[in-house]
Amino acid sequence: MSGWLRIVGLGPGSEQQVTPEVSAVLAEATDVVGYVPYVERVAPRVGLVRHGSDNREEIQRAEQALTMAADGRRVAVVSSGDPGVFAMASAVFEALEVGQVEWRGLDIQVLPGISAMLAASARAGAPLGHDFCCINLSDNLKPWALIEKRLRLAAEADFAMAFYNPRSKARPEGFARTLEVLRDACGPERLIIFARAVSAPDESIRVTTLEQATPEMADMRTLVIVGSSQTRLIERSGSKASEPWVYTPRSVGAESQASTSSRA
Amino acid sequence: MSGWLRIVGLGPGSEQQVTPEVSAVLAEATDVVGYVPYVERVAPRVGLVRHGSDNREEIQRAEQALTMAADGRRVAVVSSGDPGVFAMASAVFEALEVGQVEWRGLDIQVLPGISAMLAASARAGAPLGHDFCCINLSDNLKPWALIEKRLRLAAEADFAMAFYNPRSKARPEGFARTLEVLRDACGPERLIIFARAVSAPDESIRVTTLEQATPEMADMRTLVIVGSSQTRLIERSGSKASEPWVYTPRSVGAESQASTSSRA
Known part of the structure; x- marks a missing residue:
């Protein structure tokens, strides 16, 4: 054979x-x-x-x-x-x-x-439920200038963004610069999710804003998702309440569609 | 319970x-x-x-x-x-x-x-092996102007692109406009993959260029992938030869890395 x-x-x-x-x-x-x-x-x-x-x-x-x-x-x-x-x-x-x-x-x-991005998105809710992009933040594989260009164009396109390899011991500075570029391009209130070790016993999901995010929140086992301008939170209630759900509506203007339907 | x-x-x-x-x-x-x-x-x-x-x-x-x-x-x-x-x-x-x-x-x-994009990418080779974006082409869910804006920004960022819902009977024109925008933004030689009914008995994979692509190559069961400027073909040989492999190198400049290694 x-x-x-x-x-x-x-x-x-x-x-x-x-x-x-x-x-x-x-x-x-x-x-x-x-x-x-x-x-x-x-x-x-x-x-x-x-x-x-x-x-x-x-x-x-x-x-x-x-x-x-x-x-x-x-x-x-x-x-x-x-x-x-x-x-x-x-x-x-x-x-x-x-x-x-x-x-x-x-x-x-x-x-x-x-993929890690789909598993992380599922744990958080549905932050990649509308158009999005996926970027490897390691500058082992391409120049930092290209990464920054892509971050700024992705923000202009209003994509949600999934980031692989945000930070390693060999590259401690890159993710700090990424956060600076994103704060400048997306504003401080934009939602960001740190999904670490998804589906492993030490999994953790942390939801915050670009303003509150720090480089130490990510390591090489972390998949980072940044929302689009439309991405939002739903607080959970009850005994299992933990991080809020994070989701991006399917359409620009989805809120009115859902509201209309639930009133009907 | x-x-x-x-x-x-x-x-x-x-x-x-x-x-x-x-x-x-x-x-x-x-x-x-x-x-x-x-x-x-x-x-x-x-x-x-x-x-x-x-x-x-x-x-x-x-x-x-x-x-x-x-x-x-x-x-x-x-x-x-x-x-x-x-x-x-x-x-x-x-x-x-x-x-x-x-x-x-x-x-x-x-x-x-x-996801359909990962299954389609796997069948074709590895066209999403570098930074990419994922766009729903249905303008039921957002205005066409926003779709066109995202296509142009994605081309400027040199993302590979995965497209969901390229074409339906209710929207026969949208995908023709998408191809026009992409030809203008990416040039006629850019690679495009039409992956229809992936993993079903009637699966088909077709690899061509933007110049050769026509709207009829897509329907609602087709996942379309457009390469970045770095995406390329490898012709297969032997009795099982079919469409060529399509892949995007992991890094800008990967060719020299592979060549160096294989000479070592």
Whole structure:
């Protein structure tokens, strides 16, 4: 039997958010390749070799996976969340493009996963319920000037915004600058959500405003969502009351639609 | 036992992309509420009442679901894809905000699903592998002028773009105007993907350029993705060769990174 390569998303952390098709691939694979903490989410078993590697080794990891698939192995490349959102799928295609010509005939599939932004949005309510954008704030991958340009254009377009990789020890300043740009472009009252470790035991969701937000509220396990001008809060009541719900109406002018309906 | 409300995503179509936590909710629910074709994806069983309703009745459907949960029922509101992306989650919160005060104490959770844009992106390769935006092209929900403004700003930001609801019988002109705006803002060579009925038996993926794209390539079952200036193709080879892979590198300048690594 010839080999294959599957680039799969494990979702944000809970096994309850791993799709059946991804579980089936992991059960059939001979090799699992990925960043160490993601590879460790796949249980060891006889016949499975787990190849964990460090962060920032994405291209080497992709070449390793393609080489093994070409050798007839059944290889699963694992990412957290969705593999197509700032994760391993693009790295594999980068390696494929410049790699051996015969790799282009390999049986390759990308299998989607629950992305961190969708999981975080669900926990908070529905802040991404209208038009939005998704930006990786790491300036390892692009110049800061491009990040700032995109932040300002996204604010002008009145998109809600989901931010990956807001802050790391190596880049302590970038997120402070992001908050400054957003306060300038969106005003101090704009809502911001810090969703940390979504679906893990230490999950936390914090809702505040740009005025109250500080850089320390984010780390590399935090997905940050900034609302559009239309995004708003609903206070919860009762014994389970915690953070308010945050949602963005589906349409510009949705308030009147809902009000009319409930009066009818 | 008191009632609850779960707003769940069924994914784009295949049962293999429904998460275990959503399947568990559907197995425990007393009532399933949603647009008819989505409700019909939940198999009938004793003890389950399926409440299908028409499109554009989202607010009435949300009020019905909240009322039943307040009456002690276990209610699942179902959306295709992810419930937080142009789907029922925002509609439920719109109804909650203007509805009965006691609804704010209800046990409500949103459970994410594989969104159409992530499923379509996976089938094509990794076109959303760098910064991107997501726009609903229906002008039922906002004025066309705002859509055009967002398209132009997204092009200036050099986002890849995912488009929901590109075209319907009631709005045959909007997508033709979208293509005109994009050709003007992005140039004729920019890549565009038409992903129709992803994960269903009649799935089709078509990759072309803005110059070659025509409005008839999209309908209401089509998710459209337009690449950024960096998005590119990899031709496949071998007996399974079909549409080329489409991907966006993770970083501005990724090509040199991959080339360097593969030479090492």
